[in-house]
Amino acid sequence: MDSQRDATEQTVTSLDSPPQALPGPTGAAGKQIPPAAVARLTIYLRALNSLLAEGTERVSSESLAELSGVSSSTLRKDLSHVGSYGTRGVGYEVQYLSRHIAAALGLTHDWKVAIVGAGNLGKALARYGGFESRGFDVVAIFDADQMVVGNEVGWLRVSDVADLEAVLERTGTNMVVLALPAAVAQSICDRVVTAGVRSILSFAPVMLQVPDGVTLRKVDMATELQILAYHAQRAQTPGQPE
Amino acid sequence: MDSQRDATEQTVTSLDSPPQALPGPTGAAGKQIPPAAVARLTIYLRALNSLLAEGTERVSSESLAELSGVSSSTLRKDLSHVGSYGTRGVGYEVQYLSRHIAAALGLTHDWKVAIVGAGNLGKALARYGGFESRGFDVVAIFDADQMVVGNEVGWLRVSDVADLEAVLERTGTNMVVLALPAAVAQSICDRVVTAGVRSILSFAPVMLQVPDGVTLRKVDMATELQILAYHAQRAQTPGQPE
DNA sequence: TAGATTGTTAATCGATTAACAATC
DNA sequence: TAGATTGTTAATCGATTAACAATC
Structure with a gap:
């Protein structure tokens, strides 16, 4: 129908690279799922859940x-x-398939998410309803600005980023979202990694370095707009002569 | 060094698909740049700009x-x-290369961006400093809630989404960012397209349909976290037996 | 000239698509 | 049995990597 493309996000992860040995003993269980497929599985899951609804x-x-x-x-x-969860000649049972996809994606247990940065974006993320409903609990939000520390955001109070390690530990955080300026992103990222968090989603417009074993994903609004600009420009100039 | 992957975003665009004829007359000028390369070019551009700084x-x-x-x-x-903007044996002149990449991406003229939805996310985007500095002017922000219409957000006042078409026209908007609930996203998207906008960035957690010739990109926080969950789970369970 | 580094080619790798045999 | 639809295989397509000839 229309061309669908994956592009955009940078994922620095050393988890894909080594096939990690273990010659997949049973069926599709222990297998690697290709990154492009993982991204789409989340989409199928959403579609299945609205069908279910x-x-x-x-x-x-x-x-x-x-x-x-x-x-x-x-x-x-x-x-x-x-x-293999379908029936030939029939199709898929919505709930059954949904559960198996969720299991394959690791969505069976709850994830505890902390947001670092209580600026506009951090607050928007903290209040975003889509998380809780999908098994992601926002358990903490941090800021460095003493004027902001202690403020209420959604159900939470803003913690001082000085207490980062202690609060991550106490709350059992296993995922961190960075919603802070480029300048401080790497140093906070380092502290988060040292504190033992291995899954990080960054909204900061910089390339962050993380050690092996840590998965970093990056979302960048300006990049998205620039990609749109490229397509828009192509549409306007179908082939300009030098 | 470490594995770098593109994944994540859905781009529905019919602009890639037909090579659009025109047997590229001169050099690399009229050529298609592969989607994966376009995404990375924006990263190089950022790196070049900090080198320049x-x-x-x-x-x-x-x-x-x-x-x-x-x-x-x-x-x-x-x-x-x-x-071909480098010199063998020497390297690239930072400013020169930066300009040529910017030109290739269509960043030479300014883009006028309107944000639909003045909730937490919409406000965060409107105030996000990264846009202006990269040639994207936020020229309007809309909301349906009469309590919100007329409020100040950054330099702007929130417009009534009822006036969408008129305001898009008056401001010369050529890009729209959708920061609104899933339920209303498709209908607003349709109005935006009918108003003549051909570049849309959506933060709404739904699959939107757009006609040929419109480029739609999608950013989804929940999807990002789900992908992180998949990697985290793999790391924990290196190969569970069935 | 010797050293460095680009731009490009060819080889590899992974992702998408089409087609169909298996099977409900 | 006839019709439908899955799961998988093989073919195509695109993206990444390695290597090197061109050239400053």
Whole structure:
């Protein structure tokens, strides 16, 4: 139907690279899922959950693919990495498939998320409803500004970033979202890593360095707009002569 | 050094798909740049700009690659899509290269951005400093809530989304950022497209449909966290038996 | 000339698509 | 049995990497 592309995010992770040995003993269980497929599985999961919400019990690869904006070929291939949970000639049971995808993605236990930076973006993220409903608990929010420390944000009070390590420890945080200026991002990132957090999502517009074993993802608004600009410009100038 | 991956964002664009004819007459000018390369070019551009800020005049592919977190091979290959702006045996002149990348990305003229949704996220985006400095002017922000319409956000006043078409027209908006709930995203998106905007960045957690010729990019916080969860879980369970 | 570094080619690797045999 | 749809295989396509000839 229309071309669907993955692009954009940088993930620095040493977890993909070494196949980690272990010659996958049973079925699709211990297997590596290709990064592109992981990203799409989250989309299928969302589509399945809205089907579930409206009471749909079964779905074919064809319709789930359409809801997700991919080809049915891609969808079936992606699902094959998770396992074999459909019925030929029939389709997939929505709830059953949803559960297995969630399990494959590691969404069965709850994740505790701390946000560093209580500026506009940090506050927006802390209050964002989409997290709790998907098994992500925001358990802390930090800022360096003493005028902001102690303020209420959603259900939380802003902690002093000076107490970062202690609060991460006490709350059992296992994921951190960095919503802070480029200038301080690397040093805070280092402290977060040293404190034992191995999953970091950064909104800071800089390349951060993390050691092996730490997964870092990056979201950058300016980058997104620049990519849009490239496409818009191409559309306007279909082929300018030098 | 470490594995660098592109993943994550969905771009629905029909602009990639048809090579658009025009057998590229001169050099690399009218050529298609592969999506993965476009995303990285924005990173190089940022690195070049910080080099420029600290007064560095020349840089080799090796060091620029390191700053950007890619291999020098990838970097040179990416630059080759833009043109040939280095000197063998010497390297690249920072300012010169920066300008050419900016031109290739279509960042030479200013883009006018409107934000739809003046909730936490919309406000955070409107006040985000990274835009102006990169040639993106935020010219309008909208909301449907009459309690919010007329409020001040940064330099702007919140417009009524009822006046969407008129304001987009008057401000000359050519990019829209959707920062609104899933439920209303598609209908607002349709209005934006009908108003003639062809570049849309959506933060709404739904698959949006856009016609051919419109470029849509999507950023999704919950998806990002789910991808982190997948990696974290893998790290914990190096190969669980069934 | 000797050393350095680009731009490009060819080889590898991974992701997408099409097609179809298996099977409900 | 006939129709439908999965799961998988093989073919295509695109992206990354390594290597090196061109050249400053």
